[in-house]
Amino acid sequence: MLIDILFWALAVVAVASGATVFAVDSMARATYALAISFIAVGIMLVIVGLEYIGIITILMMVMEMAIMVVYMVMYMGMNPALMPMDMTHNKRGSAVLAVGTFVLLAAGALLIPWPARVGAPAADLTASLGHAIMGPKMLAMLTISPVLFATIIAGLVIANPRGRYDRWGDDLKRRPPTDPMRGGLGR
Amino acid sequence: MTEPIVQVSPAWAVLAPLALLLFALAGAGLNGALVARSVGRPFRSGASAPLAQVARLLRQRRQVTVAADVLLWRIGAGGLVVVAILKILVIPLGPWTLADLDVGVVWFNTMDVMIWALFWLIGWGANSAHALVGGYRFLSLAVSYELPLMFALITPAVAARSLRVGDVVAAQQNLWFVIWMPVAFVIFCGSVIAFSSWGPYATAVGRDIAGGFLTDVSGVDRLLILTGRYAVLTAGAAFAVPLFLGGGGGPLLPDWLWTLGKTALVLATFVAIRHRVPTIRPDRFAEVAWIIVLPAALLQVLVVAIIVVGS
Numbered sequence A: 001m002l003i004d005i006l007f008w009a010l011a012v013v014a015v016a017s018g019a020t021v022f023a024v025d026s027m028a029r030a031t032y033a034l035a036i037s038f039i040a041v042g043i044m045l046v047i048v049g050l051e052y053i054g055i056i057t058i059l060m061m062v063m064e065m066a067i068m069v070v071y072m073v074m075y076m077g078m079n080p081a082l083m084p085m086d087m088t089h090n091k092r093g094s095a096v097l098a099v100g101t102f103v104l105l106a107a108g109a110l111l112i113p114w115p116a117r118v119g120a121p122a123a124d125l126t127a128s129l130g131h132a133i134m135g136p137k138m139l140a141m142l143t144i145s146p147v148l149f150a151t152i153i154a155g156l157v158i159a160n161p162r163g164r165y166d167r168w169g170d171d172l173k174r175r176p177p178t179d180p181m182r183g184g185l186g187r
Numbered sequence B: 001m002t003e004p005i006v007q008v009s010p011a012w013a014v015l016a017p018l019a020l021l022l023f024a025l026a027g028a029g030l031n032g033a034l035v036a037r038s039v040g041r042p043f044r045s046g047a048s049a050p051l052a053q054v055a056r057l058l059r060q061r062r063q064v065t066v067a068a069d070v071l072l073w074r075i076g077a078g079g080l081v082v083v084a085i086l087k088i089l090v091i092p093l094g095p096w097t098l099a100d101l102d103v104g105v106v107w108f109n110t111m112d113v114m115i116w117a118l119f120w121l122i123g124w125g126a127n128s129a130h131a132l133v134g135g136y137r138f139l140s141l142a143v144s145y146e147l148p149l150m151f152a153l154i155t156p157a158v159a160a161r162s163l164r165v166g167d168v169v170a171a172q173q174n175l176w177f178v179i180w181m182p183v184a185f186v187i188f189c190g191s192v193i194a195f196s197s198w199g200p201y202a203t204a205v206g207r208d209i210a211g212g213f214l215t216d217v218s219g220v221d222r223l224l225i226l227t228g229r230y231a232v233l234t235a236g237a238a239f240a241v242p243l244f245l246g247g248g249g250g251p252l253l254p255d256w257l258w259t260l261g262k263t264a265l266v267l268a269t270f271v272a273i274r275h276r277v278p279t280i281r282p283d284r285f286a287e288v289a290w291i292i293v294l295p296a297a298l299l300q301v302l303v304v305a306i307i308v309v310g311s
Helices: A001-025 A027-047 A051-076 A091-111 A125-134 A138-159 A166-169 B012-037 B043-047 B049-059 B070-088 B104-123 B129-160 B165-170 B182-195 B199-204 B221-246 B255-275 B282-310
Strands: none
Touching: A001 A027, A001 B199, A027 A051, A027 B070, A027 B104, A051 A125, A051 B104, A091 B104, A125 A138, A125 B255, A138 B070, B012 B043, B012 B049, B012 B070, B012 B221, B012 B255, B043 B049, B049 B221, B070 B221, B104 B165, B104 B182, B129 B165, B129 B182, B129 B199, B129 B221, B129 B282, B165 B221, B165 B282, B182 B199, B182 B221, B182 B255, B182 B282, B199 B255
């Protein structure tokens, strides 16, 4: 009973702070309102028994918001603390999209004939999640992960404006390398 | 001889913050004493300096800057102590723990990520240039220390095959983890000092930017932030005990006393380091952290994983 009340209270907090993101007039407040929403969702995941996923959601999202706020402020090119700003644009279009998506998802959740539960949850959910991912799907993981990894590396190499030829010259002999920042290793 | 870890009644949670604050005060006292010694004042006047500071800050009037974001500022100032208390929930005191979480190690990690947000919010809230520079400096340092810290936290968990802090302690019955994962231990300690914005990593409150995110905080806010810094440093020192130093294991004395003793020792080391090591610039440290420290942490995990799988 108490858990139910807590769950619903957190649900309200999650939705309300999510809505706050668009109501406040500062980038910092908007970002951290979103962080509160994610924290509430993380605690809800813990309540339904997904401890690892719930806590890792909080970890990743707070970290992400702490970095995101830097970019939000940077891209705005002004000091939103001194200059209040509106967080919304294209109001009618986004309202139509939001309401439409909500109605679609809510109708789906209510109208689908949900199957009855088969079997019982494992004693150690984290371990069984690991087995589920790394056990029978190992071949898929082994195939996909080198591709994903190569994509990341390739993306970095293409995007990197300061590769080793830029730093050490065409014959890689320039010492010390030309870096925008002094210090660090090797100089 | 370590006893199995049991979860105690939540009523004991009242005592945990008290113990944490006492340790934090002792840490501040030690720092005061070391400062006093270095300038040639009597030892005792330095050790009692934190108490005078508390009394002074409690009576000091709050100064507010123009167009400050007071809400975010207060959240940042008050949050540090809360985060430190949440951290120690999963740390067993001898055989007793307040929250025997399945994922205690990840819980600790999540709480130290909260500090990213809090320090930045303190810097942001004041709406002043120096404070904001301090907040950004902390984030740039955080990007350097956090990944090595994550791998340093995971290393004992890999060896114990569990993210539960109690299991990590139990896995050290015969051999403390600090013996065969020293690299992870050193990285963990360095990261604790970094996330407390302390000692060589205290550039976010550096003198060159007029005190960084502490520039404009006064009165009870300043008290909460200074207490919070000592509290997260203490919580980090306390977490080193179950993670690397065998928890409550030790001869003769009861387990809980060993935990407290080891925590005090680690905390004293952390505090003393401030007076021994020069400041490290976050912009220069980034390259060192990503090119040397992170691979070292990964190699440590690899070595430990090979030993665990092989045994």
